[in-house]
Every structure is written in structure tokens, then in C-alpha cells.
Amino acid sequence: xxxxxxxxxxPASVAEALALLDKHKDDARVLAGGQSLVPMLNFRxxxxxxLVDINRIAALSGIKVTKSHVRIGALSRHVELERSPxxxxxxxxxxxxxxxxAHPAIRNRGTFGGSCALADPAAELPACALALGATFVLAGxxxxxxxxxxxxxxxLYATALRPGELLVAAEFPLAKPGCKSAFGELxxxxxxxxxVGLAAHRSGKAMRAAFFGVxxxxxxxxxxxxxxxxxxxxxxxxxxxxxxxxxxxxxxARVLAGRVLAQLQ
Amino acid sequence: MNAPLETVEIEVIVNGERVKRGVPARLNxxxxxxxxxxxxxxHVGCEHGVCGACTVRVDGExxxxxxxxxxxxxxxxxxxxxxLSDSREIEELxxxxxxxxxxxxxxxxxxxxxxxxxxxxxxxxxxRERIREYLSGNYCRCTGYQAIVDAIEAVAKAxxxxxx
Numbered sequence: 001x002x003x004x005x006x007x008x009x010x011p012a013s014v015a016e017a018l019a020l021l022d023k024h025k026d027d028a029r030v031l032a033g034g035q036s037l038v039p040m041l042n043f044r045x046x047x048x049x050x051l052v053d054i055n056r057i058a059a060l061s062g063i064k065v066t067k068s069h070v071r072i073g074a075l076s077r078h079v080e081l082e083r084s085p086x087x088x089x090x091x092x093x094x095x096x097x098x099x100x101x102a103h104p105a106i107r108n109r110g111t112f113g114g115s116c117a118l119a120d121p122a123a124e125l126p127a128c129a130l131a132l133g134a135t136f137v138l139a140g141x142x143x144x145x146x147x148x149x150x151x152x153x154x155x156l157y158a159t160a161l162r163p164g165e166l167l168v169a170a171e172f173p174l175a176k177p178g179c180k181s182a183f184g185e186l187x188x189x190x191x192x193x194x195x196v197g198l199a200a201h202r203s204g205k206a207m208r209a210a211f212f213g214v215x216x217x218x219x220x221x222x223x224x225x226x227x228x229x230x231x232x233x234x235x236x237x238x239x240x241x242x243x244x245x246x247x248x249x250x251x252x253a254r255v256l257a258g259r260v261l262a263q264l265q
Numbered sequence: 266m267n268a269p270l271e272t273v274e275i276e277v278i279v280n281g282e283r284v285k286r287g288v289p290a291r292l293n294x295x296x297x298x299x300x301x302x303x304x305x306x307x308h309v310g311c312e313h314g315v316c317g318a319c320t321v322r323v324d325g326e327x328x329x330x331x332x333x334x335x336x337x338x339x340x341x342x343x344x345x346x347x348x349l350s351d352s353r354e355i356e357e358l359x360x361x362x363x364x365x366x367x368x369x370x371x372x373x374x375x376x377x378x379x380x381x382x383x384x385x386x387x388x389x390x391x392x393r394e395r396i397r398e399y400l401s402g403n404y405c406r407c408t409g410y411q412a413i414v415d416a417i418e419a420v421a422k423a424x425x426x427x428x429x
Contacts, residue, residue, distance in 0.1 A: 001312060007269030008290035008336050016267055024269070031337075038293070038332040039313035050269045051290070053337060079326070103402025104383065106314060108326040109333065190401040 003041035010053045014139055014168060017054055021164045022141055024050045030166060031055070032075060032114035035106045060113070060168060063087060069171040071137075074113025079104075081112060091172055093132060093181035093199055097124040100183070103191045116152075117167045119159050119217065120193070124185070126153055127199040127210040127218040131181065134172045140165040156216040179203045182263035184256050185213075188243060195243045196252040200229075202264040209257065214238040214249055226261040230254055273336040279304070280348030288335045295319040295330030297338075298345055306346040306375045310404070317403030320376035321345050327383045346375035355382050357423065361416035369407035377403045381417045390425050393418055 011017040021028050029048035031037060032055070040046040054060060060075035063084050070090050072081070081087050082098040101107055101115075101124050115125045116136065129136075129149040136152050138145050138161060147160045149170075154160060161167060175181075185197030194213040201208050205224045212218040214236050221232035238249040276285045279302060286301055293312075298304045298321065310318035312331045319330035322344040349355045355378050361367070368374045377400065384391060384399045391399065396414050405413060 002296070003291045003293070003334075005271065005289075005291050007271050008273055008334070009267060009269040010336075011267060020267070020269070034332055034334075034337075035314060035329070038334075041291075042312050042331070052269075055337060099398075102314075103317070104399060105317065105320050105327040105329050105380065105402055106332070109328050190398055 001042050001044060003038065004044060004047045006041075006048055007050050008053060009050060010056055012056060014057060014059060014166065017052055017057060017166055018139060018141055018164065020050070020052045021166065024052075025163060028052050030117070032117070033077065033110040034114075035102065035110040036114065036118050036120065054166070065090065067174075069173050071169050071171050072112050073169050074111065074117075074167045076112045078102075078107035078110045078112070078115075082107060090174060091128075091132065093183055093201060094125070094128050094172075096181070096183035097128050097199060100124055100185050100187070100191070100194070100197070106191075112170070113167045116170065117159060117161060119153050119157050121156060121216055121218070122193040122195075122197070122213040124183075124194070124197060124199070124212065127197060127212040128183075129170060129172075130218050130220055131199040131201040131208050131210040132172050132175075134170045136160075136167060137169040137171065138162075138165045139168045144168070146171075150220070153217040158217075175201075176203060180264045182260045184260040186252050186256060196238075196249055196256055198253070198256050198260045200260050200264060207261065207264060209261065211236065211253055214253055226257070226264075229261055230257050233257060273339070275336060275339040277335075277338050277340075278342045280344055280351065286335075290334060290336050292335045293331050294321065294323075294328075294333045294335050294338055294343070297335035298330065298343070301335075304345050304347050306350075308372055308375055310372065315404070316373070316376075317380065318373055318376045320379040320403070322349075322379065322383070327379055346378055349378070349382060357420045358382060358385075358416065361419045362413070365412045365416040365419065367408060367412040367416040373403060373405040373407075377405065377413060381413075381420075385417070385421055385424070389428075390421055391417075 027049035031051045031053045062073045064071045088095045181201040185194040197212045199210045209221045209229045223229045308318035310316035314332045321330045
């Protein structure tokens with residue numbers, strides 16, 4: 001189907017975007033890469049009266065490295081992350097996730113911030129943000145606030161973003177020497193949403209495994225061994241979907257954990 | 266442009282030609298090309314980004330024409346399969362598709378040609394596995410893909426041979 005009628009605005013700055021969001025409140029929706037929102041419009045799952053297109057706000061793009069973190073602008077496209085030498089070197093987990101995110105034509109448009117703000121439970125980047133302890137930077141009328149990834153993802157397509165707020169960036173702490181990370185997912189077709197996926201990070205003995213596609217939001221299992229993570233999978237409560245029953249998903253999560261966590265040794 | 270509008274004035278360079286139109290905000294880029302400009306080589310399949318039939322180039326990079334509004338292409342360069350045919354940019358791919366029987370009904374072909382050209386531009390010598398991975402976002406319901414991969418591989422090898 002086609003998108004329902006809406007009015008289109010293209011602010012040139014974060015301040016203009018915030019003013020539009022404030023003015024139109026619940027009637028407005030932010031249009032970033034549009035690779036999930038436009039299908040939702042076409043399916044008539046979403047029908048906002050106003051679309052606030054942030055694609056021309058240059059301040060929201062780009063990857064910056066500081067002494068303490070890597071800052072990824074919300075409007076950075078997947079393809080920029082995929083090709084960034086900084087991401088490859090400093091956030092290898094994010095680099096490893098990239099080829100799994102949809103297809104080249106979609107990665108050319110889809111954005112980091114759009115993926116995180118939508119919070120699809122089977123999406124890769126929210127799990128990476130959780131595994132790496134990222135912090136999200138949210139802008140609102142009263143200024144910026146920071147929310148840790150653990151507090152950002154609230155549930156099915158639900159985040160800590162308040163009405164009128166805009167996700168502007170995420171800050172990933174620089175990994176300490178000796179840290180390792182690994183990524184894997186199982187999907188029917190390469191690039192489709194994961195049936196089950198895992199973004200894992202090890203710092204010293206501590207392992208953090210962020211599973212996705214197994215609940216309303218990415219689920220973190222912390223443990224100090226592979227066996228510890230695998231027994232933590234018992235506590236997950238995936239919902240059956242078109243592709244797999246809950247039991248199958250739990251089985252796949254264990255298989256995937258075995259494969260992915262072995263790379264952290 | 267700040268006040269929300271239901272009709273948006275746009276100026277786009279389509280296949281090298283400057284085009285000015287007032288378009289409904291809800292009109293997607295693929296429909297704009299097909300209905301407004303009568304460039305019907307860009308096909309509309311699933312309308313939710315899964316099938317790849319609507320693949321076009323915006324500012325040099327392939328995108329899903331159904332997942333972008335025409336209003337968003339304002340100020341951009343858009344290239345379609347018609348443009349790439351006329352400029353002969355995809356001539357070898359088209360010939361190879363005919364030679365290997367890489368199409369039957371042809372519905373997916375324009376999108377696949379757009380994607381294949383993007384792949385070969387960035388990666389001149391891809392493996393068969395890489396070709397398959399890259400084309401995972403383009404559905405073909407006739408061929409079983411084997412001949413499509415054959416055609417793209419043949420063009421890559423021919424180009425590599427000439428470069429040597």
C-alpha cells in the first residue's frame with residue numbers, strides 16, 4: 001500500500017526540529033532513514049499527521065573519537081559505520097554487526113539513531129549498544145540529557161525518549177586493552193531480521209551477552225563463563241513468531257551462544 | 266523549509282535532466298518516477314523494502330525507491346535503469362543477462378541490474394558467495410538466481426581480464 005496523507009517538514013537544525021516536535025506533539029513523527037518508518041506508513045501501522053524529516057541536519061551526522069569515547073551521530077548511515085576505519089578499530093562489535101543489517105540499498109539510507117530510537121526487538125544495534133555500555137544523548141526543549149543503554153530500551157518499540165525529544169547521538173566508551181567482542185545472528189535470508197541474534201563483549205572475566213529477537217527488547221545476560229551465559233538463557237522468555245516457536249528460539253540461542261562466545265576466548 | 270506542507274516543490278536531476286514538480290508529500294520516489302515522469306523501468310513490488318524491484322540511485326548510491334519520498338529527493342541526482350541503459354553504463358551486464366538467461370518475466374531485472382552495477386563499481390572482483398550476499402536484498406521468483414550470479418560473475422571476469 002501507499003503511505004497515508006501527511007504534511008512534510010524539513011528542519012535545517014536540531015532547534016528547528018525540536019520546535020516542530022514541540023508544536024505538533026503526538027501528531028508528529030521523526031523521519032530519519034525511513035527504512036522502518038516508511039514500511040510502517042505503507043502498512044498504515046503508523047499514520048502521523050506531520051513527518052519531521054531530519055535528513056538535512058548536518059550536526060546529527062558523523063563519527064567522532066575523543067579520549068574517552070566514540071560518539072556516533074544519530075543520522076550516521078549504516079554504510080558510514082560499515083566503512084569507517086574508526087568503527088572497525090575501536091568498535092569491532094558494531095563493525096561485525098553491520099553486514100547483518102538488511103541489504104546494501106537499505107544500509108545506504110538507514111541510520112544508527114533511527115534503528116535505536118525505533119527499538120525493534122530483533123534489531124542489531126540496540127543489542128550492540130547494550131553489550132558495549134553505550135550512553136544515548138537526547139535533546140529536548142530544556143537541553144540535553146544522557147541515558148544509559150540499559151535504561152533506554154524499555155520494551156517493544158519503546159524507549160526512554162519523551163514526547164518532543166530527539167535522539168542526537170550515542171557515546172560508546174573506548175574499550176580497555178584486552179577486551180574482546182563477537183557477533184552472530186541466525187536469519188532465514190541474509191539481511192532479514194534475526195530469528196535470534198547475539199552481541200557479546202568480554203572485559204577481563206566478565207562476559208556480557210546481549211541477545212536480540214528473543215523478547216520485547218534486547219536481553220542482557222551477564223556471566224563469567226560461557227556455561228554461565230548458556231544457563232542464563234533459561235531465563236529468557238521469547239515469543240513464538242512466524243519463523244520459530246519459543247522452544248526453537250531458545251534452542252537457537254544456545255547454539256548461537258556456543259558459536260559466538262567461543263570467539264571471546 | 267520549515268512549515269509542514271502536504272504538497273512540496275522539488276527540483277531533481279533525473280538521469281541528467283533537471284525536473285521541477287510540485288508533489289504530494291506522501292508520494293514515494295518510485296511512484297514519482299513511474300507516474301509523474303513515466304519512467305516505468307523502476308518497478309514497484311512489495312512497497313515495504315523487501316523485494317528490491319524499485320532500486321534506484323540517489324546521489325550515486327542505490328536505495329529503495331519505495332522507502333523514500335519524492336520530497337526527500339529535492340536537490341538530489343536520481344539515476345534509474347533507463348539512465349544507466351542510455352549511458353551504456355550497464356550494457357555489459359544487460360548482454361550477459363541475455364546470454365545466460367538471467368531473466369524470465371523481467372520484473373526484478375531493473376532492480377538487480379542497479380544493485381549489480383553498484384557491487385561491481387565498489388568491488389570489481391567479487392566471489393560468487395559475495396555476489397549472492399550482495400543480491401540478498403533483491404527477490405527473483407523465476408530464475409533461482411544461478412544464472413543471475415553467472416551473468417554478474419562473467420562481467421566481473423571480463424572487466425578484470427581487460428584491466429590486466
